Amino acid sequence: MEQFAVPCYDLCLCFFVALLFYAVLRAVSGSGSKHRRLIGLRLPPGPWQLPVVGSLHHLVRGLPHRTICDLSLRHGPLMFLRVCERLAIVVSSAEAVREIYKGNEALFSERLSSPGIDELSRHGQGVIFAPYGDHWRLLRRILMTELLSARRIESFQRIREEEAARLVSSVQAKSSSCGGGLVNVGELLDEFMTDSAVRAIFGDRLPDRAAFMKIVKQGVSLASLFDLRDLFPSSRLVRLLPRGSGKAERHRQEMFKLMDNILKTHQERRASTDGDDEHDLVDVLLRIQEEGDIRVSLTDGVIRAVLIDVFGAALDTTSTTLQWAMAELVANPIVMHKVQLETRRVLAGQATIQESMLKDMHYLRATIKETLRLHPPAPFFPRLCLQDYKIHGYDVPRGAIVLTNVWAISRDPKYWDEPEMFRPERFEGNNDVDFRGMDFEFTPFGVGRRICPGIGFAHASIEIALASLLYHFDWDLPKGVEPGKMDMTEVFGVTLSRKANLFLHPISYVPV
Ligand code: HEM
Numbered sequence: 015m016e017q018f019a020v021p022c023y024d025l026c027l028c029f030f031v032a033l034l035f036y037a038v039l040r041a042v043s044g045s046g047s048k049h050r051r052l053i054g055l056r057l058p059p060g061p062w063q064l065p066v067v068g069s070l071h072h073l074v075r076g077l078p079h080r081t082i083c084d085l086s087l088r089h090g091p092l093m094f095l096r097v098c099e100r101l102a103i104v105v106s107s108a109e110a111v112r113e114i115y116k117g118n119e120a121l122f123s124e125r126l127s128s129p130g131i132d133e134l135s136r137h138g139q140g141v142i143f144a145p146y147g148d149h150w151r152l153l154r155r156i157l158m159t160e161l162l163s164a165r166r167i168e169s170f171q172r173i174r175e176e177e178a179a180r181l182v183s184s185v186q187a188k189s190s191s192c193g194g195g196l197v198n199v200g201e202l203l204d205e206f207m208t209d210s211a212v213r214a215i216f217g218d219r220l221p222d223r224a225a226f227m228k229i230v231k232q233g234v235s236l237a238s239l240f241d242l243r244d245l246f247p248s249s250r251l252v253r254l255l256p257r258g259s260g261k262a263e264r265h266r267q268e269m270f271k272l273m274d275n276i277l278k279t280h281q282e283r284r285a286s287t288d289g290d291d292e293h294d295l296v297d298v299l300l301r302i303q304e305e306g307d308i309r310v311s312l313t314d315g316v317i318r319a320v321l322i323d324v325f326g327a328a329l330d331t332t333s334t335t336l337q338w339a340m341a342e343l344v345a346n347p348i349v350m351h352k353v354q355l356e357t358r359r360v361l362a363g364q365a366t367i368q369e370s371m372l373k374d375m376h377y378l379r380a381t382i383k384e385t386l387r388l389h390p391p392a393p394f395f396p397r398l399c400l401q402d403y404k405i406h407g408y409d410v411p412r413g414a415i416v417l418t419n420v421w422a423i424s425r426d427p428k429y430w431d432e433p434e435m436f437r438p439e440r441f442e443g444n445n446d447v448d449f450r451g452m453d454f455e456f457t458p459f460g461v462g463r464r465i466c467p468g469i470g471f472a473h474a475s476i477e478i479a480l481a482s483l484l485y486h487f488d489w490d491l492p493k494g495v496e497p498g499k500m501d502m503t504e505v506f507g508v509t510l511s512r513k514a515n516l517f518l519h520p521i522s523y524v525p526v
Contacts, residue, residue, distance in 0.1 A: 051411070052101075052411060055409040055411060056407065056408055056409050057094045057408060057409055057411075058089070058090060058092035058093055058094045058103060058408040059089045059090055059093065059094065060085075060089055060093045060094035060095055060096075061085055061088075061089065061093075061095070063096055066098065067097070067098055068095070068096030068097055068098060069095040069096055069097060070097050070098065070245075072085060072095075073095075073097070077504060077506045078393075078394075078506055079393035079394065079419060079421040079422065079506065079510065080421075082095075082104055082417075082419055082422070083106065083419060083421065083422035083425075085104075086104055086106040086419065086422060091105065091106045091107030091109070091110055092104070092105060092106075092107075092110055092405060092406055092408055093106070097245060098245035098246055099245060099246050099248060100244075100245060100415060101411060101413065101414040101415065102396075102414060102415040102416075102417050103399075103405075103408075103410050103414050103415070103416050103417070104417050104419055105416060105417065105418045105419065106418075106419045106422045106423060106426075107423065107426070107428075108423055108426075108429060108453075108454040108455035109406075109454075110405060110406060111418055111423070111454040111457065111461065112454045113405055113406065114405060114416060115454070115461045115462045118403070119461075119462040119463060120146075120400075120463070121399060121400045121401050121403060122397045122398070122399060122400070122416055122462070123146045123397065123400075123462065123463045123464055124145065124146040124397060124398040124400055125142070125143050125144075125145070125146075125396075125397065125398065125464070126143075126244075126396055126398055126415060127143070127145070127398075128244040139315055139316050139318075139319035140153075140316075140319035140320050140322060140323035141153040141154065141157065141319075141320055141323050141324075142323045142326075142327060146400075146463075146464075153316075153320060154463075154467070156299075156302060156312075156320075157324075157467045158467055160298050160302065161295050161298060161299070161320075161324065162324075162467050162468055162470065162471055164470060166295075166298070167470045167471050167474055170210075170213075170214040170471075170474075171369050171474075173210055173213045173214055174210055174369065174474060174475055174478050175366070175367065175368055175369060175478065177206055177209050177210045177213070178206070178367060178478045178479055178481075178482040179366050179367070179482070179526075180206070180209070181202060181203070181205075181206040181479060181482060181483070182482050182483070182486045182487075182526050183526055184202050184205070185197055185199075185202060185483070185486075185487060185520050186486075186520075186522065186526045188202070189519075189520050189522075194519075195519065196492055196517040196518065196519050197517065197518060197519070197520055198515055198516070198517055199337070199340055199483075199516045199517070199518050200333075200337045200512065200515050200516040201515070203333050203336045203337055203340070203479065204333045206333075206336075206475075206479055207328070207329055207332050207333040207336070207475060207479075208227065208329060208333075210475055211325060211328045211329055211332075212226075212227075212325075213294070214294060214295065214471075215294055215295045215296070215321060215324060215325050215328075216276055216294055216295075216296055216321070216325075217280070217293045217294035217296060217297070218293070220276065222272065222275070225272065226272050226276075229265065229268055229269050229272060230269075230325065230326070230329070232265055233265055233269060233322075233326065269322065270318065273318040273321065273322065274314070274318075276296060276321075277296065277300070277314055277317065277318070280296045280297060280300055281300060284297065284300060284301075295321065295324065296317075296321065299312065299317045299320065299321070300317070303317065324468070327466075327468060328468055328471060328472070330391065330508050330509045330511070331391040331392065331468075331472065331509055332471075332472045332475050332476060334389070334391045334509045334510070334511045334512070335382075335385055335386060335389070335391055335472070335476055336476055336479055336480065337511070337512055337516050338385050338388070338389040338512065339381065339382065339385040339476070339480055340480075340483065340489070340516060340518070341500065341502065341512060341516055342384075342385055342388065342389075342436045343381070343484075343489070344489050344490075344491055344497065344500065344518060345436070345497050345498070345500045345502070346436045346497065347497055349381065349436060349437075349438060350484075350489070352377060353377050353378055353381050353438075353484055354484050354485075354488070356375055356376075356377045356378060357375065357378065357481055357484045357485045358485060358523075358524075360372075360374055360375055361481070361485050364485075365524075367478065367481055367482050367485065369474065369477075369478055372477055372478065372481055375477075375481065376442065377438060377442070378477065378480060378481060378484075379441075379477070380438035380439070380440075380441035380442050381438040381480070382473070382476055382477065382480070383438070383441045383447075383448075383449065383456075384436055384437065384438040384440065384441060385436075386449060386456075386458040387424045387425075387430070387456060387458070388424070388425070388434075388436060389504075389510060390420045390421055390424060390458035390510065391458070391509040391510055391511070392420065392458070392460075392509065392510070393419065393420055393421035393506075393510050394417050394418060394419055394420060394421070395417075395418050395420060395457070395460040395461075396415050396416070396417045396418075397415070397416050397418075397464070398413065398414075398415060398416070399411070399412060399413065399414045399415075399416050400412065418457065418461075420457050420458060421510070423454075423455055423456075423457070424455070424456060424458070426455070429455040430455075449469070450465075450469065451465045485523070485524055486522065486523060486524050486525075486526060487520040487521060487522060487523055488520070488521040488523050489518050489519065489520060489521070490518065490519040490521060491518065491519070492517055492518075492519065501513070501514040
């Protein structure tokens with residue numbers, strides 16, 4: 015998902031570049047006059063600011079979600095930040111999230127835009143960065159009723175079961191090939207998620223799969239690169255600065271070529287079978303395009319952009335969650351023991367796992383929730399305020415970014431007992447707190463109209479992969495590493511992922 019903040023080294027670079035261009039920018043972009051309209055407003059408190067870069071220098075240390083959380087503890091659950099030309103209100107309490115997104119949500123359903131984001135998002139043709147309007151409404155309806163509906167997700171059940179069985183075989187094979195040694199579990203979970211998503215979205219017959227994956231990975235690293243135009247969106251001068259080596263443009267062209275190939279093979283197959291069979295999401299979109307009874311036309315360009323968005327949004331988020339879940343379980347042997355007991359009681363005697371067997375695994379589901387609470391893959395969800403607004407007596411100016419710090423709220427002792435502990439029990443019994451956007455202290459998938467439409471897809475994949483790993487294997491840490499001393503360092507990139515590779519020692523319990 016898009017993030018408001020950028021990696022530290024990029025921020026430092028930006029800080030110096032911004033100061034260098036200070037005098038010229040003021041003349042060319044007129045940023046001073048832009049902020050004159052803030053005079054007289056009662057803005058939330060915030061840290062002190064420098065000319066031009068505003069609060070940027072407060073953000074260059076440490077990981078953005080933690081730094082911003084520390085600043086909010088000093089300044090309050092509504093905090094004002096100015097980062098160059100951007101104004102942001104950071105929201106760090108469930109009460110403020112409720113006040114914003116209950117009732118007045120339409121005013122906060124717009125995503126950020128800037129020349130950099132426009133280029134990366136193919137000018138909002140996809141869904142993630144689409145401006146809040148008819149185009150987004152149409153695509154959202156297609157996502158909810160067709161592409162990611164409960165029925166469609168169920169139809170991918172066989173794919174998930176096959177891929178989970180393949181994951182188990184791969185663990186077994188890798189472990190045997192290195193004499194029962196350590197296995198890079200993160201890498202295998204990445205493969206599981208990639209293969210499940212590729213098959214569901216593009217089908218089994220993806221031409222040149224290796225090239226496709228290489229290009230997707232490049233796209234992800236390009237998306238996390240810092241772009242000065244995002245901090246000075248109105249500056250003509252910044253727009254004139256040299257733009258790297260045209261990497262983004264070359265990447266877009268290559269991606270389009272591959273996507274066109276995928277569409278062509280699907281169109282040919284559909285023509286030869288009268289479009290009767292629907293194997294994957296490409297088929298579904300082509301069928302809707304052929305029916306042609308919708309207000310906004312679903313061109314090949316829009317289909318391409320939607321497919322890239324859905325695939326990009328599905329991969330890292332889900333795989334990162336799986337990796338944190340396994341890491342927390344080996345770091346907390348009592349929780350691991352309890353979830354394995356449940357898995358092995360429910361699945362006793364089964365050689366392979368089917369999804370229908372998982373419905374009674376309440377503790378496994380609580381474990382997934384607890385992982386998303388401590389490690390939300392998207393620690394912020396940013397929206398744009400479309401109209402001057404008041405929250406808790408403070409003014410939120412039109413055009414300000416409203417940045418909800420999901421990570422900070424999910425660890426706030428006001429809502430959670432011993433918030434730093436990994437304790438799935440907190441989601442058991444009478445506690446029906448859920449992540450579907452109604453409980454504002456727990457919003458790893460966002461809230462409101464733009465809440466993640468892939469919750470069902472993600473949850474089904476995480477559930478079967480975890481159940482399979484826990485049923486078939488016991489897991490040991492590398493020699494000499496104590497559970498309490500595991501490296502849990504985070505990296506802030508496209509998602510909040512693990513810095514260290516997750517190497518574990520699998521011991522077969524139910525042979526494959
Ligand atoms: C653990 C896994 C995932 C997490 C934590 C996650 C989280 C999020 C978040 C925080 C947002 C922004 C919501 C907001 O602004 O309120 C979002 C949007 C989105 N997600 Fe996910 N996501 C996950 C998996 C998926 C999957 C599997 C798919 C597709 C198969 C997906 C597709 C999307 C799309 C298309 C959007 C944009 C929605 C819009 O703008 O209307 N996500 N996700």
